[in-house]
Amino acid sequence: MFEQEIVRVLGYAARGLGVRIVGPAGSGRTTVAKKVVDELEGQGAKVYGIFGLPPLSAAPFAGVLSLGLDLRSRVVGILGVSDLLSEHLARPGRRILVVDDVETLDRESLSVIDIVQKRTEVPIITTMGDSPFRVTMPALAVGRWPQATVALPPFRYEQVNSLIAEMLGNPADVDLAASVLTKSGGNLGLAVRIIETAVLSEQLVLRDGRWRMSGPTLFNEHLNATIEAMLHGLGPGEFRALSTMAVLGPTPVDRLTSVAGIDALDALEHRGLVSVVPGPDGVLLGSVFPPLVEDYLTRHIASSRRILGSTITSEFAPLAIGHGDTTAAPRARAGAAEAALAALRAELKGNQVATSRYFHRRLDALEQFHYRIWDSDRSLANAVAFLRVYWGAPIDPHRIQEVFASTNVAEGDPADLLFFTMTRALWTVMNEEGGLERAKEIVRETAESEPTWASEAEAAALFLEATYSGVPGDLDERFARLASLHPRSGLVAAVRGAIELYRFDPQAALDAIDSAEGFESLPRFEPFIRGMALFTSGRIDEALVYALERRQEALRAVDQFSLITSSYVAALALLYRGWFDEGEYLMGWAFSLRRPGFLVDSLYNAMLRLSSLRSAGEVSLGTQAGTGAETPDVGPFPGTGKGFYELVTRRPITLDSFDETAARLMDEALDRGYVTEAVMTGLSTLCLLPSHGTLRRLERLLVDFGSARHEQLLGVAGAALSGDLKRLVAVLDDYRPDEDVYQTAVLLRGAARRYRILGDSSTATAIERAANAFSRRLRTGGQYLILEPEVAASALTARETEVALMVGQKSNQEIAEQFGLSVRTVESHVSNALRKTGATTRGALFELVRDMVS
DSSP: OOHHHHHHHHHHHHTTOEEEEEOOTTSSHHHHHHHHHHHHHHTTOEEEEEEOOGGGTTSTTHHHHTTTOOOTTSOOSHHHHHHHHHHHHTSSSOEEEEEESGGGSOHHHHHHHHHHHHHHOOOEEEEEOOOTTOOOTTHHHHHHSOEEEEEOOOOOHHHHHHHHHHHHSSOBOHHHHHHHHHHHTTOHHHHHHHHHHHHHTTOEEEETTEEEESSSOOOOGGGHHHHHHHHTTOOHHHHHHHHHHHHHOSEEHHHHHHHHOHHHHHHHHHTTOEEEEEOGGGOEEEEESSHHHHHHHHHHHHTSSOOOTTTOOOOOOOOOOOOOOOOSOOOOOTTHHHHHHHHHHHHHTSOHHHHHHHHHHHHHHHHHHHHHHHHHSOBHHHHHHHHHHHTTSOOOHHHHHHHHHHOBOSSSOHHHHHHHHHHHHHHHHHHSTTHHHHHHHHHHHHHHHOGGGHHHHHHHHHHHHHHHTOOOTTHHHHHHTOOOSOGGGOHHHHHHHHHHHHTTOHHHHHHHHHTOSOOOSSSSOHHHHHHHHHHHTTOHHHHHHHHHHHHHHHHHHTOHHHHHHHHHHHHHHHHHTTOHHHHHHHHHHHHTTOOOOTTHHHHHHHHHHHTTTTOOSTTSGGGGGOOSTTSOSOOSSTTSSSHHHHHHHSOOSSHHHHHHHHHHHHHHHHHTTOHHHHHHHHHHHHHHSOOHHHHHHHHHHHHHTTOOTTHHHHHHHHHHHHTOHHHHHHHHHTOOOOTTHHHHHHHHHHHHHHHHHTTOHHHHHHHHHHHHHHHHHHTOOOOOOOOOOGGGGGGSOHHHHHHHTTTTTSOHHHHHHHHTOOHHHHHHHHHHHHHHHOOOSHHHHHHHHHHHHO
16 A cells, blocks of 8 residues: 555655645554655665654654654754764755654654754655645744645555454455545545444445445444544534534535634635535535544434534435436547546546535435335336436435335336346346346236237347347347337347447447437446447547546436446557546545446446556455356456456466467457457467467457557557567568557557467567557657466576666665676666566566566
């Protein structure tokens, strides 16, 4: 955890700069400071660390005395202690001061450090809070020290998942990790405390190797002291304002200022107890933060006889879902992809947890609202309104089965009956063994009872078969028999569009949904088909812009179905460009909402796998998507099967085993009619570790299905695999920018890796030079996966392996002394090992080689 932040701190320190590590209380800034100290000491630096204690902030010299300096021969005063510390820092070797929580440092120690810094110009690494508009005691001194700033972002979903596995010894399921993230507000200290108290309260159970929640909440009495400490020092007005906000939930800021007072809100914001996020129509909404504090306050208010009735006028009613026009094809706009990416990167710096918490509160309110209406009148129309929420929201299994069992289906609109039946059929497929046949029977029973809707019912059965079994061979004939009498339902068109995507025909998918007069029988399905069609046809930037726009609409409309589908399409586009950080953020945002229902559950699993392609192991998010025998190796879309994820994250034993597995996955996908998945698997494996077999299969597949895409990439692959370097250089010189620029850069690195594994270092080096020139000319950008078969260890010499096994703990100077080599020789060995293995850092090199030789 905090690897990127630690690397940045060490980089600034290596340039002689001081660093200010900024984050709220509990953000992990002390943890980062301690890890930085360990790294610096591992590099041979002498670190003087002061880890302050707030209770000692009034004790003179408490900070510098913690260094253990010998003051027996000195006059204990600011100048005397400054002289002694300056003498220590002036000794030979690299010296660095680290001051944790500088805001709580006593005045005398702060003065000593300020004097010493002016005398010695020693770099000072400090940690401090991030509260805005506050002038604290050390502000002037800290401002005089040359320094860079590293801000600690809130915890992300995958970090919480790793934290639970580290603390409890087993990974968490999706809902537990999402709940810890949401309730803690992304605060490391609070997340740790929630996990600890959940164990004490027996709120967690270990089932099938994963920790799960035993009940609906993680709140418990052991958290009271932690929250009371966070609230300590609030005045009566501030506490009353916070309690009011807890009852109201997310509320427009202008209303809060009239109810609670602007001074109280300002004070609460300074304390980090309030978050402000944009709501519908851009209205700013304030709420209690972290959410665990809100839970604490609402519980106390609910148990009190005084419910703040004189202050709180009314609660907000759940907002109705409204949709803009998303059926029109997106217009290609110059710079649209860059603008969308910039907006997404700006969002990365915002308060993800507060926004997701607000979304989930509104979604819960929507579910409760529609359930109460159905419970008072168990009509078919009310059941359908409720079930539409569940197509994307987390599902309460008892509630949905109650709706299935107790709804009056004898009366109602046939269109509603069809939607109700489709939903029940999907539930049967997902929750009953051998449920596919029973699900098709359920749908066809509706066709018999409502003959005018027979085509729509048959299309629904066909969709279930194609999605959960495979695309039938007589698909075109079966579609030809479906004469819909209800074109505004859009069901037949949407089903055809989805299955055409399975068959790698994006234009047919677009034609199908464009032929519909409306889409009343499926929840927001057509934007997903359109976005996937754009991606599948190679219009990557258009797909990204379109999907991110749909995502923003879904956030405003409290539509988790569209949020998941648009996030999936956008993530595919981002990963295709190599923008892993942005893609993983987008998927992590979706994970924080807990596991959704029905069709988007498979896309949710796909994102869990896609977000884990850069990481492997038992705690990676991909394992939450299922890796057992019951999970298929292939699915209709990338990531919906486990095969490719396991191929990439579990290093192959040999090149042949990698090629054989890739071929098997392509064949399995084709056998089930999932041509898009076969093409994407072939393309990805060709780029990561190219082979003649994969190249031939992919070329034949593209020809068979009439696709003229990827011609330049395939030409580069052929030249690289032939070993004809002159031809390769000529092909790369003629390469013109297209959607495959980043993939081609990945392919060249994969080809070099293959030659190096085979022992042809000269060809590998030449391809690497060509790859670097290609990347510079076309500015490919992006990040790269490291895929190393086990045999890559043979590419290192014995000395390079020995050096690589030490770079994780020792400096080059120490390694040189141990082996009796010059520092320059050690640097050469490290450089060669990094190049041969494809590792990007010394730590990654150490872990890679350690795993290979263990």
